[in-house]
Amino acid sequence: MTNEAILPHPVLIGGQWRAARANGVFHAENPATGEALPGEYPVSSWEDCDAALGAAAEAAPLLRRAAPGAIAEFLTRYAERIEERAGEIVEMAHLETGLEKAPRLAGVELPRTTGQLRQAAAAAIDGSWALPVIDVRLDLRSRYEPIGPVLVLGPNNFPFAYNCVAGGDFAAAIAAGNPVIGKGHPSHPGTTCLMAREAALAARESGLPAGTVQMLCHVGNEDGLRMVADRRLAAVGFTGSRAAGLALKAAADAAGKPAFLEMSSLNPVVILPGALAERGAEIAGEFAASCLLACGQMCTKPGIVLLFAEAGLDRFIAAAKEKFEAAAVGPLLSAGVARSLRESVQTLREAGALVITGAGSIEGPGYRFPNTLLSVSGSQFLADPEKLQREAFGNAALFVIMDGVEEAAAILAHFDGNLTGGIYSDSVGADDGLYGRLAPLLRARVGRFLNDKMPTGVAVSPAMNHGGPFPATGHPGFTAVGIPAAMRRFAMLACYDNVRPGRLPAQLRDPGPQ
């Protein structure tokens, strides 16, 4: 055994792959089997974090002056490189996450990810994301400009589309002209390293500054918070658990620094009585498919369904139960996800939720939990709305059986902020009165409001809002998905007052003769 063989994977700092100054090492697991995967990855020490901050800070003014074309070339070239190595990347992500190769990883998430990179490339060239405003009379000009080095922390459930060095936050931050320090999720380090390799090569090919992309496989909590507080860091993009998000938010808030956090969401769905009677079984099928997609490990999983105790209820519940029991039980992303799901279901049961199906435990290799449906009465929900809004990330959902519109309104008034919320109503107008009463209450508490549709499936469109009021995110004015709006998260408003014409950014110079 040579020395080399036991060295953990290197980290990417300032355009160079270098041996990590590590506090420790970790390995990935195949969650479908529970077995360790080959490859040892470093938990970087503060020394690495410091070097990454230094490289990013050095790159920031250079990237600020880089031609939009060069940034676009990087993003495009990177997308191509990911596609060229798609087979290897998909295989690695499948092993590390247990998510199915097709259609999910290869057919949906990878194209979405490269599509995001290409949309970001186009937006960087187009420039309209910066919302330039020119007041010729007062010689006053404003636009959004790069904010500086951005720390991106990706989640476990989207190894490509939210990857810290390839996903939506990364694409938005780079396209807006900022260097990125990606902190990988420890569940899929191999996937992140494969992508970072292509990112580094694409950055070099495009002539971008060496410190455009940094990648650390993992860092300890304390060092992560220290990076957030560091003067060299400008902003944070995070997708993950509420606990981790709130810790980052506290550090960013104390430093007066923008942090864009996508945390937890129940994505309530209200099914009005007319819709229940008209097409309850059909809706139950839509619900089960949406809720169990990727074993329920979606930010927009419908986790709570509000139902009225009226005709069709029993049939709806029976249909949903049948679907949940018939559906295969996919592996969860990690031992931690399985443990947390079990605890959440336990919490919901302690708060009065009854089991329709599932809970308990399940045989089989790797990390799994039975497809689970719980139910609780509206009055029980109102007795402990906080506990009964506990997110159960994974293949579980809660039905709230409500007794009339006043109870429904009271429940909606107790809802925390969510990414999405939707209402199903009948096709002949019988539900319109209830809809009119409840829709404004739900609308005010969610980022994306739906009709007659389940919330999973976040289209990458300029009209998308993947955001919402706290605690779904840290600020209700921003979206994590959708170019160009997502780019403005990583920007500052910059005004030029009486600045000499030759010194103005080209975008803010006087318009030529029309």
Added chain:
Amino acid sequence: MTNEAILPHPVLIGGQWRAARANGVFHAENPATGEALPGEYPVSSWEDCDAALGAAAEAAPLLRRAAPGAIAEFLTRYAERIEERAGEIVEMAHLETGLEKAPRLAGVELPRTTGQLRQAAAAAIDGSWALPVIDVRLDLRSRYEPIGPVLVLGPNNFPFAYNCVAGGDFAAAIAAGNPVIGKGHPSHPGTTCLMAREAALAARESGLPAGTVQMLCHVGNEDGLRMVADRRLAAVGFTGSRAAGLALKAAADAAGKPAFLEMSSLNPVVILPGALAERGAEIAGEFAASCLLACGQMCTKPGIVLLFAEAGLDRFIAAAKEKFEAAAVGPLLSAGVARSLRESVQTLREAGALVITGAGSIEGPGYRFPNTLLSVSGSQFLADPEKLQREAFGNAALFVIMDGVEEAAAILAHFDGNLTGGIYSDSVGADDGLYGRLAPLLRARVGRFLNDKMPTGVAVSPAMNHGGPFPATGHPGFTAVGIPAAMRRFAMLACYDNVRPGRLPAQLRDPGPQ
């Protein structure tokens, strides 16, 4: 003496003027004389705060549905009403603040305030502030929508233009469709009450919900923070001291609520050697006029001037000193402002700043402090950059005498976020190299970047940015001045997915045939 005579001024809640449930009372002072002014004003208890929150929460869904025309009518009618009572309002503000009646209050600030209200009215009707985006193919639509009840806390130095029930935050919040709870500044309660009276009448005339505008003359710190944390409140707009701003920010951050804070700013001005040699005396005159405007009590006062130890320096300093000594010493806004200014100058001196002129104390009625100029060497500044960035709100400024470009770059790198920053350079290009080196460093730390111009005078233009990186404000992506951008502070991003056409807001319906 009747009972009535000793009742303090009522508060405005839910469209009604009612006797305050007060913890105590206070009165205003004439800062030019130090004498108490007639009129007793309540410090509202939590009972009043709770009632104001309740009224605002009740109004929020109604205002959300109000026709943009009705909101615009209110803002316009309110502007007219302020103009109709301009004489009385200006007289009261003059007594309470010591600011001169003309041109400042009557000729500049009052027209600016009514102008802002009218711009906000136009923006409410125009609707483009909401940045609507329609994706017909995916049936996905987004725009900014009202966020809900907004608490506005105004500062002492702009009794009209930043007044909690008439200023920029108020106009922006209302035009975006939100009810406002105005917490008056205790320095000018009479002015705020006069304006609130017109606001309430204009709201009634326009048919807006009763709780569109609430006004509390003052509340204790604890109750203020409790309002921020209250579930019924959606956002906060604040202009004032760093200490108060940070306390509000901590409460808002903990509750996951947007707070837009304009706090402190030194507004650095860099004078390059060529400009100093070419027109130093002229620039000294511009500096003195800008710095002493309104006795230095402007958010954008040039409080720190960076000068190179080169030809023309002594002449510049002598010219500035002469202007400072010749200028009348206006009254400060309050005893508190005078005390804080004295303390800040003392802190700067303790950190090594030397007195060019002023400091000490001054004879005369009311609250005054001598026009003060301090200086410090660049190396001394770098020895204690935190203390030497202490804001001295009022008629004082610090010169930093720098030894070469490297020292200048190091100083700029130590700067906190500021509202503005500017550079003067010569007209023949001798300063261009230095400018090229220093401008990017300063640009990154300020919201509004100027050339050859002092920072006071914040034009109300769509191209204005009155904002900047922390601690100048709480978030570098927003401006407090400038319609329509300022409105988006008090908005949430709202997406509609598959929502039936008849239920969509008119602004998001499919475009008709072109």
